[in-house]
Amino acid sequence: MDRLCRVWAVLFFLLLAGCGRHVPTLYRFADLPARGTCRIALLPLVDKGDYPRGAAILSKVLLSELVSSGHFQVVQEGDILDLYRQLLIYPDRQPNQEQLRIIGGRLGIGLFIGGDILEMRQVKGAIAPQTGLTMILRIYDGATGRLLWTTYHRRQGSSYQEVLHFGRINTITGLARRMAHEVVELWLGEGMEPCTR
Numbered sequence: 001m002d003r004l005c006r007v008w009a010v011l012f013f014l015l016l017a018g019c020g021r022h023v024p025t026l027y028r029f030a031d032l033p034a035r036g037t038c039r040i041a042l043l044p045l046v047d048k049g050d051y052p053r054g055a056a057i058l059s060k061v062l063l064s065e066l067v068s069s070g071h072f073q074v075v076q077e078g079d080i081l082d083l084y085r086q087l088l089i090y091p092d093r094q095p096n097q098e099q100l101r102i103i104g105g106r107l108g109i110g111l112f113i114g115g116d117i118l119e120m121r122q123v124k125g126a127i128a129p130q131t132g133l134t135m136i137l138r139i140y141d142g143a144t145g146r147l148l149w150t151t152y153h154r155r156q157g158s159s160y161q162e163v164l165h166f167g168r169i170n171t172i173t174g175l176a177r178r179m180a181h182e183v184v185e186l187w188l189g190e191g192m193e194p195c196t197r
Contacts, residue, residue, distance in 0.1 A: 024183050026149060026151050037072065039073050040111050041075040041111075041112050043115075045059050046092055049118060051120035054117050062183075071194030115135060118135060118136065122172045131174075137151045155178075
């Protein structure tokens, strides 16, 4: 009887461990603007990890995902960097609320997307590379610079593994692309209104 209880306890623990959250986590601080948001700007991401050019990789992938969704007009990266230079903001720092308000007013931006890379890694393993990415993405109001939503997302390349090695993501770019897609889908599903034309 005691052995049977232990077997059931182990099975229950494995079931709980296998049913962990596989989606990004969204925290709402305020509502998004009621009208559809046409112009979105992606701010330079802050890289707190040690992966070479990690912020550049994730920025390009996230920008590509926003554009390919077909729902938004994404402001050119060069326009944002020009205003960073004018306002003396370092590209590896997030602007404050007043600076966001100024940038938003000059470029007619509805929402800003910024964030941090907490960890990005790709380690060569014996069988396959091990990839991992932890990021926090934030959505700010373009008119006021207020923080509206924060999204936390952490995944390993092996999280997508289905059978044997099928589905496993072995490159950091592939993992970033998949995670960016999941975040944008979550935002759209949670009420981020696309541009109404």
